[in-house]
Amino acid sequence: MKEIRTIPLTEISATLVALATLAGCAGPASDSDWTTVRDTLPSGTVRVTNVPRTDVSPTWTLVEELRVGTVEGAGPDAFAYLRGLVVLEDGRFAVLDSQAQELRVFGPDGAHVATHGRKGQGPGEFVDANGLMLDHDGRLWVPDTRNGRMSIFDPEEGFVESFPFADASFNATWNGAMVEGNRIYRPSRVSGNRRLLRVYDLNMRLTDSLPLPSDRPEGEEFDPESQPGAFY
Template identity: 35%
Template sequence: MPVTPATSAAMRTWSIRRERPRLRFRGLALTLAALSPVACGIDTEPSGGGPDVVVDTIGDTIVVRTLSGSVWGAEATLVPEAAIGRLDGPEEYLFGKVTSIAVDDSGRVYVLDDQAQHVRVYDADGVYLETLGGRGEGPGEFTRAEAMAVLPDGRLVVRDPGNLRVQVFGPGPGQRNEWTYLSGNFYTTRALYTDVRGRTFLFARIRDSSGNLVMHLVVLGPDGTAVDTLPEPSSDFDPPSVRAERTDDEGNTSSVSSVVPFSPFFNWSVHPSGHFLTGLSGEYRIDLARGDGVLRIERQSTPIPVSDAERDHERESTVRMIRLSIPGWDWDGPSIPRHKPVFKSLLSGRDGRIWVWLSTEAYSVENDDYNPDNPFSAPVSWIEPTRYDIFEPDGTYLGAVTTPAGFSSYPSPIFEGDHVWAVTRDELGVQRVVRFRIVVGDPE
């Protein structure tokens, strides 16, 4: 069977718990002792009285600040329900390199394999249905497909900058279309963003008035027509960096620079509402633009320390890389921070929930493939367990979710309601697409 059932506990029908908010005022701020509703379908036995939240309004910005607690009242875990993928067997269940996954409203799963340049399609039970695409330049084929997503009407859109187009499949069997766009020869591992209005957001490098190539987002409407061109979100923040220079015998100067490890950075993504989700990772402050202003999400958090061993590892790696271009260079820039940025990435679920990929304490493992003659190889690797904070679209903090061993944050998981679809990799390197259920408290 291509579908791997999980434990019976993961297959239960979960009860729904709902609580009505109790409000009280503290001066000009509004504190919510409990927020609702709790995530539909998630197995949860929250403890305590819910989160302590302060809501402020500053101009057109509504600030939702969680001081303590969560709606769930306990940490959640991901319990596997089913998996697609095998070490051997029918080729329809063998993956080379999965670079994107998508899920539609019926639970159908789409898997983009970079090596084969095709999309495998499976039903909600993980049974193979069909293959879309294939390597080539003809109709329905891919040259360098990177990412895909499902539009509200059920059509699958696949970004293929190699063919300078978006390939569109569906919504009916055998239906196909293509939308051309100029990518500026830009390739990226980022997800393909779409919104509830059926718009698709594409990365493209466009020349400005000075002739420089500048990153933009080209917005296509539901029919593939370009309806807008937006500059890539940016910040005035300039992360600290180290820089090495050398001048050759002819007076020509070359330089290499690198951002200091564990420095804060500006992060952004496109929310299903069609607005930008942005944040500077040095503090727990996330902005979701809205038609009438901004929703700002803040939360009290404890800084994650960087061990001396991990700092030394990153320092040595940076020095080693720069010395490939500037031999003899040694660290002469800002010191490496002793705490990690609050978060690593900002993501959104199909339901509009906000998933914050958090920094966590890392642990080291020996690198069995270490090659001292390879400057890109190190004797140990540092692993950060993947952990998320989850917020409702209105800023309500639901709680934190931990992930099991083998869970991969790339390609981007799919989040919706009480389920997560993600790629996992086992000790043999075999990739599988797994459907998980979010379970609060003890999964047993």
């Protein structure tokens, strides 16, 4: 007998202002509240499907564990315009304040650890830093499209190195992602409404460029030689 059971999932999210866990869960309905349907397949196999009630939702209690920043603060925990947040393995976390053009690192208890970068064009400085990524070595990657580079920082020691990176998306929050520690995926728009997924190595060299399937008309085959702006 094969049994197929549907299990509801619940997303848990965290914000910078209140890093919290969810506790005191009153879970979904018990198995006795489910509807059981049995039917026989052509092969003779009896299939049992358990369907939970649809009018029952989990009840959660939000418990605040950590609050960082105050409305009238004047120190590094006074945030203006955040465009990046990553959590390190040891519980520290880093934020990118794009208004101040600063990369700030905090301990697991919310205490300020370090501030890196400032407005400027020198090594480790920013003109329009607009995002933040974390690699497998615990280093922080900050794209700065107006400076034409990707800068890498050690959370404690600061600036490590940078790589040239040309990107035409100004003023928008970074939507790229570090994937498997050795590739950076970056959706981008080319001529018309076409969108590509650009793939970079860790030296910010473009290694591939793939059309997003949803942008290609049904039945149209991908021709790498006729894609404006695409590298294949």
